[in-house]
Amino acid sequence: MNMSSTRHTLRLAAVLALLGAAAFPIYWMFVTSLTPSGNLFAARPQLLPSFSELHVYKDIFAAKPVGRWLLNSAIVAVGTTLASISLAVFPAYALSRFRFRGKGAIGFGLFTTQMLPEAMLVVPLYALFAKVALLNSLGGLILANTAFTVPVVVWILKGAIDGVPLEIEEAARVDGCTRLGIVMGVVLPLIAPTLAAASVIAFFHGWNEYVFAQTFITEDRLHTASVGLAGFVGELSTPIHSVMAVGFLYTLPAVAFYLMVQKHVVAGMTAGGVKG
Amino acid sequence: MSTNSLELEAPVTASTKPAARNARLDGHPLMPYLLVLPATLYLVVFQIFPLMQELWLSFTSTSLLSSGQSDWVGLANYRDLIGDPDFRKAILITLVYTVVCVVAAISLGLLSALLLDAPFRGRGFARAAVTIPWAAPPVAVALVAIWIFNAQYGVFGHVLRFFGLESGALNWLDSMNYALPAVLMITIWQIFPFASVVILAALQGVPHEQREAAIIDGADRLNVFKAVVWPTIQPSVMLLALFSTIWSLRRFDLIWLLTQGGPVGATNTLVIDVYRRAFVNQQLGQGAAVGMVGVAIALVVTVIYFKYTARMAKAEQR
Numbered sequence: 001m002n003m004s005s006t007r008h009t010l011r012l013a014a015v016l017a018l019l020g021a022a023a024f025p026i027y028w029m030f031v032t033s034l035t036p037s038g039n040l041f042a043a044r045p046q047l048l049p050s051f052s053e054l055h056v057y058k059d060i061f062a063a064k065p066v067g068r069w070l071l072n073s074a075i076v077a078v079g080t081t082l083a084s085i086s087l088a089v090f091p092a093y094a095l096s097r098f099r100f101r102g103k104g105a106i107g108f109g110l111f112t113t114q115m116l117p118e119a120m121l122v123v124p125l126y127a128l129f130a131k132v133a134l135l136n137s138l139g140g141l142i143l144a145n146t147a148f149t150v151p152v153v154v155w156i157l158k159g160a161i162d163g164v165p166l167e168i169e170e171a172a173r174v175d176g177c178t179r180l181g182i183v184m185g186v187v188l189p190l191i192a193p194t195l196a197a198a199s200v201i202a203f204f205h206g207w208n209e210y211v212f213a214q215t216f217i218t219e220d221r222l223h224t225a226s227v228g229l230a231g232f233v234g235e236l237s238t239p240i241h242s243v244m245a246v247g248f249l250y251t252l253p254a255v256a257f258y259l260m261v262q263k264h265v266v267a268g269m270t271a272g273g274v275k276g
Numbered sequence: 277m278s279t280n281s282l283e284l285e286a287p288v289t290a291s292t293k294p295a296a297r298n299a300r301l302d303g304h305p306l307m308p309y310l311l312v313l314p315a316t317l318y319l320v321v322f323q324i325f326p327l328m329q330e331l332w333l334s335f336t337s338t339s340l341l342s343s344g345q346s347d348w349v350g351l352a353n354y355r356d357l358i359g360d361p362d363f364r365k366a367i368l369i370t371l372v373y374t375v376v377c378v379v380a381a382i383s384l385g386l387l388s389a390l391l392l393d394a395p396f397r398g399r400g401f402a403r404a405a406v407t408i409p410w411a412a413p414p415v416a417v418a419l420v421a422i423w424i425f426n427a428q429y430g431v432f433g434h435v436l437r438f439f440g441l442e443s444g445a446l447n448w449l450d451s452m453n454y455a456l457p458a459v460l461m462i463t464i465w466q467i468f469p470f471a472s473v474v475i476l477a478a479l480q481g482v483p484h485e486q487r488e489a490a491i492i493d494g495a496d497r498l499n500v501f502k503a504v505v506w507p508t509i510q511p512s513v514m515l516l517a518l519f520s521t522i523w524s525l526r527r528f529d530l531i532w533l534l535t536q537g538g539p540v541g542a543t544n545t546l547v548i549d550v551y552r553r554a555f556v557n558q559q560l561g562q563g564a565a566v567g568m569v570g571v572a573i574a575l576v577v578t579v580i581y582f583k584y585t586a587r588m589a590k591a592e593q594r
Contacts, residue, residue: 011394011396012396015391015396018388018406019402019405019406021465022406022407022408022409022465022469023408025409025412025417025420025421025424025465026408026409026420028420028423028424028431029416029419029420040429041428041429042429044434045429045431045434087314087315087318088315090311090312090314090315091311091312091314091315091316094307094308094311094312095312098307098308098311100305100308100309102309103308106312106316109316110319111578112575112578113319113323113324114519114522115522115525115526115571115574115575115578116323116327116571117526117528117547117550117567118528119526119528119532119550119551120526120547120550120564120567120570120571121323121326121327122551123330123554123560123564124325124326124327124329124330125322125326128325128326143322144322146318146322147318147319147322147323148323150315154315204411208413208414208415208529210414210415210528210529210533211528211529225413225415226415229415229416229419230415230533232419233418233533243423244419244420244423247416247419247420248416250413250415250416251412251416254413255408257411258407258408258410258411259404259408259411262404262407
């Protein structure tokens with residue numbers, strides 16, 4: 001009995017250490033944002049936030065177009081999510097339900113696109129977007145991002161559709177539903193948790209994306225939060241607690257959103273056979 | 277290759293395969309093509325076409341300043357790379373970065389998944405909280421990491437100095453010896469939760485009766501793990517290894533913002549090198565050639581993976 005209680009204590013200690021390590025940088029971002037300037041460069045770091053410093057969060061909105069940045073990121077993220085899901089649903093259904101020539105090639109093609117780094121395709125995509133006036137446009141960013149999320153989303157949705165019993169579809173067909181009606185009205189509601197998971201992954205991609213947003217956008221009012229925040233690297237005129245406040249505002253929605261739908265993400269990813 | 281790619285889904289869909297076979301019998305024969313057409317066209321325009329253009333660029337001497345004129349130089353860019361010590365170093369850095377990322381992320385992921393698999397109070401909360409790093413935007417992570425690693429005021433240096441370590445006086449991200457370890461630590465922190473989540477999900481498939489039977493038989497923990505747990509989670513771990521490899525080979529924003537590949541190329545992975553050659557040195561052709569080498573490496577890893585899993589599947593059938 002004693003042995004197992006020691007083991008239990010050890011396990012709890014390990015779990016606490018793990019959670020501490022996982023949360024620390026985010027916590028540190030928050031603490032730094034609420035550290036008075038005088039203490040930022042003290043010999044001993046301040047370990048707890050000073051809530052009297054909360055005005056920093058008001059001040060940065062006046063000093064930098066933080067609201068604009070976050071709004072642009074949100075537009076890109078939501079646009080990427082909507083475009084990815086609408087493009088991915090039907091191919092996912094086809095890959096799950098049909099056998100057809102070229103299916104293997106399409107599956108492999110989808111997988112191959114996972115190997116292409118954004119930083120490499122940024123040159124040809126820039127040239128392409130310049131020709132069709134998609135530079136300096138959030139729509140252009142959405143188009144570029146969606147190309148990188150569609151393959152993943154297709155894989156995840158396909159895995160979930162695989163798990164929907166065919167009998168349910170057949171019953172709907174007997175009732176006179178069209179194929180489109182079956183996909184929209186029967187299959188999609190059944191895989192709602194996986195749709196949520198795939199949406200989170202697409203949303204994150206759009207919210208986090210940096211290379212295209214940095215290269216394709218030159219107009220200040222169209223900058224996303226990733227680019228605005230990256231602009232602080234090596235810049236010395238903005239105090240570090242303001243930088244961390246912007247970073248925290250940019251991190252918080254992503255983490256909160258993720259934690260809200262976290263269960264579905266895990267379930268969805270597992271259903272997709274972990275296509276990541 | 278094309279048929280093997282379906283191995284990806286094999287573990288999950290094996291039970292539903294016969295049903296899917298029947299499904300082809302109804303509907304117009306062109307239906308599946310119609311369904312995959314929009315996404316395929318989209319990917320051709322925004323992925324395949326740019327890839328082909330990049331391939332073409334790699335055979336030219338195009339520069340960012342004079343992108344209007346580009347002379348065909350054949351394999352000259354690739355030949356230059358062979359003799360280029362910076363490029364050789366980039367390959368080495370990429371391999372070290374990728375291997376350490378994959379091994380460490382999966383080991384940590386496995387360890388944390390085993391920890392979070394056993395029942396304890398607050399397990400649901402712990403399982404959610406451990407994934408926080410994965411949800412944090414890389415740009416924000418880079419920024420706070422730069423602050424944490426600050427030589428004078430960063431908390432990392434404070435801790436090292438507290439333990440009397442001399443390296444605490446350095447800014448790790450600016451140091452020839454410590455920049456790569458620092459970038460690795462930050463990357464692993466960010467990616468291990470993904471491995472943890474995936475392995476934790478796979479652990480739910482471990483047969484409980486077998487596990488308990490093995491324990492009753494007096495097998496110690498390591499043997500139970502080897503005999504019962506590992507065979508169940510092995511396919512997931514393999515797939516994780518493949519994806520982590522590919523993602524590590526193409527990771528850009530985190531490394532770029534932390535070090536820009538420096539100091540003196542200490543963290544210059546191939547993808548950073550592509551960007552550096554194209555946008556800093558303005559040699560688009562050279563950058564494209566480096567990019568192609570990177571894609572080739574990813575392709576080789578993938579082929580090895582599929583060959584390996586195919587052989588494993590065959591061995592199991594026997």
